[in-house]
Amino acid sequence: MRRMHGVFNTTYKQEAAIFRTRFEWGILIVLFLLIAILPHIISPGWFDFFIRIGITLLVVLGLNLVTGFCGQVSLGHAAFMGWGGFVGAILLNAGLPFIVVVPLAGLSAGIAGLIFGLPALRVKGIYLCFSTLAAHYIIIFILIRLMGGERGYQVNPVNIFGLAINSEIRLYYLVFVMVGLATFVAKNIVRGKAGQAFVAVRDHEIAADTLGINVYYYKLLAFFIGCFYAGVGGVLMVIYFGWASVEHFTLWNSIWYIGMILIGGMGSIIGTFFGTVFVMGVEQFSFLLAPIVGRTFPGLAETAIGALPMLIFGLIIMLFIVYEPHGLAHRWEIIKESFRRFPFN
Amino acid sequence: MNEALNFLITGMANGFIYSMIAIGFTLIIKCSRVFNFAQGEITILGAYIFYAAIVQFNLPLPIAILMTAVAAVFLGIMIERMLIRPTIGQPILSTVILTLALGGVLRSLMILIWGQDLLSLPPFFPKGGVHLGQVVTLSYPHIFFFAVSIVLIVLLGIYYSYTRGGLAMRVTADDIVVARLLGINVTRILAMSWAIAALIGGAAGVLLTSVTGIHYGAVEVGFKAMTVTLVGGMESLAGVIIMGPVLGIIETMVAGYIDPLLGGSISEVASFIILLIFMVFRPHGILGWKTIERV
Numbered sequence: 001m002r003r004m005h006g007v008f009n010t011t012y013k014q015e016a017a018i019f020r021t022r023f024e025w026g027i028l029i030v031l032f033l034l035i036a037i038l039p040h041i042i043s044p045g046w047f048d049f050f051i052r053i054g055i056t057l058l059v060v061l062g063l064n065l066v067t068g069f070c071g072q073v074s075l076g077h078a079a080f081m082g083w084g085g086f087v088g089a090i091l092l093n094a095g096l097p098f099i100v101v102v103p104l105a106g107l108s109a110g111i112a113g114l115i116f117g118l119p120a121l122r123v124k125g126i127y128l129c130f131s132t133l134a135a136h137y138i139i140i141f142i143l144i145r146l147m148g149g150e151r152g153y154q155v156n157p158v159n160i161f162g163l164a165i166n167s168e169i170r171l172y173y174l175v176f177v178m179v180g181l182a183t184f185v186a187k188n189i190v191r192g193k194a195g196q197a198f199v200a201v202r203d204h205e206i207a208a209d210t211l212g213i214n215v216y217y218y219k220l221l222a223f224f225i226g227c228f229y230a231g232v233g234g235v236l237m238v239i240y241f242g243w244a245s246v247e248h249f250t251l252w253n254s255i256w257y258i259g260m261i262l263i264g265g266m267g268s269i270i271g272t273f274f275g276t277v278f279v280m281g282v283e284q285f286s287f288l289l290a291p292i293v294g295r296t297f298p299g300l301a302e303t304a305i306g307a308l309p310m311l312i313f314g315l316i317i318m319l320f321i322v323y324e325p326h327g328l329a330h331r332w333e334i335i336k337e338s339f340r341r342f343p344f345n
Numbered sequence: 346m347n348e349a350l351n352f353l354i355t356g357m358a359n360g361f362i363y364s365m366i367a368i369g370f371t372l373i374i375k376c377s378r379v380f381n382f383a384q385g386e387i388t389i390l391g392a393y394i395f396y397a398a399i400v401q402f403n404l405p406l407p408i409a410i411l412m413t414a415v416a417a418v419f420l421g422i423m424i425e426r427m428l429i430r431p432t433i434g435q436p437i438l439s440t441v442i443l444t445l446a447l448g449g450v451l452r453s454l455m456i457l458i459w460g461q462d463l464l465s466l467p468p469f470f471p472k473g474g475v476h477l478g479q480v481v482t483l484s485y486p487h488i489f490f491f492a493v494s495i496v497l498i499v500l501l502g503i504y505y506s507y508t509r510g511g512l513a514m515r516v517t518a519d520d521i522v523v524a525r526l527l528g529i530n531v532t533r534i535l536a537m538s539w540a541i542a543a544l545i546g547g548a549a550g551v552l553l554t555s556v557t558g559i560h561y562g563a564v565e566v567g568f569k570a571m572t573v574t575l576v577g578g579m580e581s582l583a584g585v586i587i588m589g590p591v592l593g594i595i596e597t598m599v600a601g602y603i604d605p606l607l608g609g610s611i612s613e614v615a616s617f618i619i620l621l622i623f624m625v626f627r628p629h630g631i632l633g634w635k636t637i638e639r640v
Contacts, residue, residue, distance in 0.1 A: 073438055119621065123628040125437045126380050130575055131624040133568070134617035141614045255445050262442055307453035314450035321443045322431045 062229025084231020360593025385567015391547020
């Protein structure tokens with residue numbers, strides 16, 4: 001895992017590497033292989049689950065850049081996602097190719113993020129929660145009133161360089177290629193100048209300002225990048241459902257995304273993955289559990305069963321915040337550390 | 346003119362409800378710096394408990410009111426003890442998500458127990474109302490709204506300004522360390538602030554749903570009350586009490602005059618637009634504490 005004590009980086013290349021040891025490369029390759037062969041071993045019913053995990057990963061990566069790294073809470077991320085999705089749907093229906101639509105939709109969501117991120121220049125913490133909460137309601141209102149979100153749009157299947165994305169398996173690969181790209185970009189943003197500035201702004205705004213970091217610029221940049229990710233996720237979401245509707249982008253989704261980065265670990269790229277997979281797994285588990293509960297207690301109404309996932313999920317989030325406040329990424333570090341010191345702990 | 350005055354009264358009656366819920370936010374913020382996003386859910390849960398007492402268990406009205414009050418206080422204390430106290434010292438976002446998750450849990454509990462149908466309390470008030478002059482009709486529920494909310498707010502004001510307990514609360518709000526040094530049992534004060542907040546929220550819930558009927562979707566009123574809290578100033582009881590009716594009036598006016606013109610339901614987002622404007626230009630609200638950051 002980690003290098004032994006006393007082994008140091010000797011070249012710039014080693015210093016700058018993301019994957020430093022053979023073990024880490026091994027994990028990466030195993031992960032790639034797993035993602036590549038997964039569609040061939042799971043039953044078709046599970047595609048929905050994995051595709052949604054992929055799309056959620058994209059969005060949550062963006063959210064972690066804004067909230068985890070830059071410290072600017074966004075409670076309206078689902079709305080930004082919806083914005084990107086609607087713009088993407090309109091552009092796709094206008095006949096533009098997928099390759100052009102994705103950056104455009106991301107860009108439009110990013111600009112929306114810039115506008116609604118403006119309060120971040122004045123306020124922070126709890127106040128920013130409220131401004132982004134207000135942003136959520138206003139964006140959804142605009143989508144419903146001005147972009148026909150109530151009825152929604154049908155989105156035709158797209159094709160990339162002549163390859164039609166018409167089956168779930170192709171969409172799965174498309175989503176995970178984009179997740180891979182997004183992770184790579186996010187990791188490099190975080191390692192680079194911008195990421196270091198984000199962390200400085202998060203940790204102490206005034207100190208960062210004193211160090212010559214343009215706090216306003218980096219806050220808005222974080223919002224732009226985070227919302228860009230959300231917009232791209234929104235386009236994929238719309239393509240996956242084949243229908244653009246505000247029902248896919250609720251406030252509760254935004255809360256789940258924040259829950260994911262809290263559970264996974266704020267300000268950690270790997271934590272984003274842990275948190276997303278864990279939370280989506282819990283969600284899936286509670287969806288599977290609900291009918292069983294329904295059979296056990298036949299007195300409960302159908303609608304009551306529908307409330308179970310939210311109940312279970314809420315309880316888990318609360319337990320996590322109370323008992324594991326540093327997130328799964330922290331636990332992962334502890335496990336890695338104990339492996340490294342193996343016989344001596 | 347006739348219409349406008351009626352809008353004014355309806356808006357003001359709604360606004361007092363917002364004020365009552367917002368007082369719940371403010372009390373908790375002042376003492377423990379936690380913004381309780383589950384306040385809307387607590388409000389509606391109070392209404393459901395009242396419904397259970399009066400319709401399902403068929404209790405007489407005074408006992409039902411007492412039972413609702415006890416349940417609300419118990420709920421507030423339990424939330425403080427089990428969720429908020431262990432998370433003292435964690436970043437603000439944690440408590441935000443914690444209370445949001447709590448809201449989700451409470452909401453799904455409501456759906457589990459009482460279902461998704463609109464339940465209605467038995468009518469307490471006769472139809473009609475008092476006619477003021479020629480044009481304005483003050484219906485009995487509205488009179489009752491005004492009376493109960495004003496009485497509760499005044500009682501709270503008296504408690505807050507003239508009793509030992511209120512003094513201890515004010516000290517705790519000012520400076521927790523000083524409060525400790527003075528021998529005030531700070532943990533008890535925190536629990537008490539949650540209990541009072543839940544109590545007032547429950548009362549507001551019963552008042553609100555006595556007219557509209559009880560439905561879990563009504564928790565949205567919590568978000569409206571958030572706007573009131575923020576615009577009024579998070580730490581200011583006076584600001585919150587003034588701002589509730591003002592926002593209520595603005596909302597009904599927008600719903601009455603601007604919605605028909607634009608053909609949209611701008612009234613639903615009006616409060617959020619106001620909130621956003623305030624966040625940009627005057628983040629601490631009308632009467633809130635302007636915080637100056639020191640390094």
